[in-house]
Amino acid sequence: MADKRATIVIVHGAWVGGWRWRGVADILIDRGHHVFTPTLTGLGEREHLNSPAVNLSMHARDIANVIKYERLENILLVGHSYGGMPVSVATELVPEGVIQSIMYMDAFYPEDGESLNDLVPGEPHLPTEEGDYLVPPPRADLVGFNTHMDAAARAAYEERRTPQSVYCYSEKARLTDARDRIPQKTYVLATGYKNDTFRPMAEKLRARPGWRVEEMPYTHDLQHVAMKESADMIESAIP
Template sequence: MATFVLVHGAWHGGWCWRRVADRLRAAGHDVYTPTLTGLADRSHLLSPSVRLQTHILDIANLLSWEDLESVVLCGHSYGGMVITGAADREARRIKSLVYVDAFVPSDGESAMDSRPPERVELAFEQIRSVGEGWWMPPTPAASFRVNEADQAWVDAKCTNFPISCFTQPVRLTGAVDGISGKYYVRAGGYKAPQFDACVEKLSGDPDWDVRSLPCGHDIMVDMPDELTAVLEEACQ
């Protein structure tokens, strides 16, 4: 039996991991799918003070307060920023890291640093036009190439997201670099230069297992069986 902590990305919540979590639990594993502060079932806590560091502490504190050990810590998209920061704080608790079409930041980098310029411009236009100067409305599921049958469900669940989570840089001590088991799963059906750059950077690194699945950005929604199999590999 293994312990998994599955961290969602921007606009999402713990709900997006339901299919993967069900499969892992059926196999006898312990699974945590926390929702980050200000999103989904915790959207009543959304405020301009919510930043990347808030979300890093959400996960680091979960690991600590639940006394978790030998954890497979997984992050989707923006969740890669979060798990990197949390793993750096609680490295002794982590067995392996799994990045699902996610950012893999270095010390001092923010999510905005690697986003394409047109996406950065769109984000700031959105916060000026509808986001009261600090939040971004959800990106439609169709833009993430979510399968058509699930697009309405995903759109109904997504909530607004603070831009400070994308602009605040992560601060790392280097402890995360000592975690030996690292996996990167790229969504082959979703065009994203920032994640292609991650694949290019990591593919030649022997510490990383890099692979691709033929689906849209929300791999845990589109291909839960295949993603579950990767996660179970990561706990071996």
């Protein structure tokens, strides 16, 4: 157990929900921490709320409202993959001083005016049918960073993924310097796969004052393949 009990908010990536971080959250809770893994609107157990109104701004508000209504203070805020987008915008909505540490775990790091579709290499995330607003998840067996899954794990994973509003990917983040004023800032790069998406972000932040950049030798799904190590890394950023 860590010497200091922390309040930790972990934000999941695209097409999944808070359930994807249950294993890591359980480890951190067993170590004495206060852990929240909110599911963003339209995803996971909240898929029935999907609509064209769901966008990046709404997901940022989801995070800010958990912090507000749970009256959380001295927070370590963690974003994984897509979660880096709403985590960034949420820093604009939370009073200064509430978030004392922020961690991006193999996550998108937008600058002001950038959308996820501006940052992702190759084709942007778009609906498969004209006039639709939902972007279906890519098949796990076609995504290189999911090759660690056996057939049973892949089936369980596929069953619980849900399509996501395109406006989560196309809306541009509107940022001032709220994120920069957070005292502790960490970026974690997964190096166990051909990481063309997140490596440029890690390298950019490695050269930026005030940032700690760490590496983990695992695939993108750190929370699945390295639960204990992911918990350890999160603990390393406790304010």
